[in-house]
Amino acid sequence: MASVFPLADLKASVKPDSRPGSRSDSSPASWVDTIIKGDCVSALEALPSHSVDIIFADPPYNLQLGGTLHRPDQSLVDAVDDEWDQFASFEAYDAFTRAWLLACRRVLKPTGSIWVIGSYHNIFRVGATLQDLNFWILNDIIWRKTNPMPNFKGRRFQNAHETMIWASPSAKAKGYTFNYDALKAANDDVQMRSDWLFPICNGAERLKGEDGKKAHPTQKPEALLARVIMASTKPGDIVLDPFFGSGTTGAVAKRLGRHFVGIEREQDYIDAASARIAAVEPLGKAELTVMTGKKAEVRVAFNVLVESRLIKPGQVLTDAKRRYSAIVRADGTVASGGEAGSIHRLGAKVQGLDACNGWTFWHFEDGQSLRPIDDLRSVIRSDLAKAE
Amino acid sequence: MASVFPLADLKASVKPDSRPGSRSDSSPASWVDTIIKGDCVSALEALPSHSVDIIFADPPYNLQLGGTLHRPDQSLVDAVDDEWDQFASFEAYDAFTRAWLLACRRVLKPTGSIWVIGSYHNIFRVGATLQDLNFWILNDIIWRKTNPMPNFKGRRFQNAHETMIWASPSAKAKGYTFNYDALKAANDDVQMRSDWLFPICNGAERLKGEDGKKAHPTQKPEALLARVIMASTKPGDIVLDPFFGSGTTGAVAKRLGRHFVGIEREQDYIDAASARIAAVEPLGKAELTVMTGKKAEVRVAFNVLVESRLIKPGQVLTDAKRRYSAIVRADGTVASGGEAGSIHRLGAKVQGLDACNGWTFWHFEDGQSLRPIDDLRSVIRSDLAKAE
DNA sequence: CGTTAGCATGAATCAGCGC
């Protein structure tokens, strides 16, 4: 795990027609669970198309900080106070952003999604570029820091958050993973909001060099990555991080039973990340089972209830308040007045609505009480479960 | 107060060499404390250069809404489908943004600053354009909504915030007002953070038409404007709002002893704003010193414990008498037998009850003893206390 | 008059599949 994969070897090893490791693939490609050493864009271009499930990117923010300014290639911009050069530097940053995002798009599956984190120095340029490239923004997520650095000069508000953008590769790409039900259940049964509260990475979690100094300047907290990965991937998915740094993405992905691919230029970071990831113990299957809702359940159609005699032809169904009633027919349709149709269509029609979920609208008599016909599907489902 | 100032009159009345009403000017110019009817850019161009102290702008968000959206109860969501929010493309939106920002820059004093509010639909384009025009971003501020609209389809995170950008006219313009000490004193003696918590505008504060419908689709809460104005202006300053709408900026500015200038195209909005502002009673000098901020309620969900590794996936929870047990999963749900769900749902299910407080029901091993998982929230809350 | 149940609503880029 976490072996280092030199870019040259990768180029030699990847077969153009090879399908990469996916959810159902038991033998993942050789570049999976490795750190690729090299430039972000070149490394991305060496990976197969549509091969990763999500991308988490923490690109450089180094924009107009202090008196010096670095270009994406790390060369120094000398005259920051020159108006033209400032404009040029934004252009350079935009070109860099465009290049790596384009390379990411090719590597990302159509059913995938991308996360990018940044601060006000760069996130507006990243967001605009994402839109220009026809990525489709799903949410912007605010990481609220419990313990941000104070503003020392007292000339601004304390900069207490960072922004993440979550996007799918296009407006029409709706196949992205979002574990809504698990997130809601984990959040005390209310849906997860777009503002998240986490401490910054400090203490034992923070990687230190031999000199005791922090190994990486912007190491992200594992809790943040854990929520990102739990929200938008399934176990076995491949998570790509094109700015791998200290390897938080890889460490959390491994712990959570996902595959990772990291891209990183600097050998020191690669060494630190490799050792870190090697020490991670993955969780077992039981712990990684993701809670799903009704959408993921086996489909049981209404006629199955009729055929199995849980509902009998001629039986009367009503709504919860007994304002409307309908008669069940042997073919699995229901009729009321002169109208007939599916439980959904008829439910909509009697209420004068465009749509209706017949499963929760229609009820049947059960002794003294009324129960939704949806309750009967669980009977069928438990029989199906025993049959397996 | 709040008289309507037709654009034609304004053009005639403004003397090019006149110095506008400023902090020390006892006879403000005629366009101060008026609503100018007309197009945003044209009206701005008719105002004198360097004449206003701050600008608060709530431009169209360029929402790109597809069809209709229904709530789970089949009622229709009243979306923002107004003509003024429609743009043909990102390019068109960018050109519009550039035009009004350039016009704003000329009108803004070198010692002034500008606020722009938006959502992920437009804020990245606004931020990038601000930077392109050499505005200097001071902070991005997150308005966290206490009561945002839910996500009805369960396909994204609940969109629970909007973003404001606060910028000075150039990197060298350091003369902007920032009432650091007042903000800190109002915030229990810790510096004001970049994430603010406020309810959306509803109830009595929300302007209604004669038909009882909302007068403006996107009226902002006065509390939000109050913090903006208290943070970045002095009494007597002139606050310009180029997208005046229902006039929240003017109402709050008047109440807080500041002057306002509004620009608005639609007569209905001008009428509503004029009446609103006329009814505002300005505060006395004594009240204009300290404002208190609303604090966040401390809610800690179960997944926060899992993400922060206080509770680990795979760990066994039991009730106080060890009659029931459950296993923690990485997604923040718990499982027991074939059942799984939130700590509350599963607690109820194993006991055969309708409801259960999972926080006090489930316990974890702590050395020799069992402790309720609720105890672990205090660890998180001590971090939280620092954050708010 | 007080309490409660029910309903309305807010800047929303909000479904998935089979034919």
Place this chain on the structure above:
DNA sequence: CGCGCTGATTCATGCTAAC
């Protein structure tokens, strides 16, 4: 790609009507 069908999906708050 479009159409049609199945059937899944909401949090906080304030106002009104009912009790």
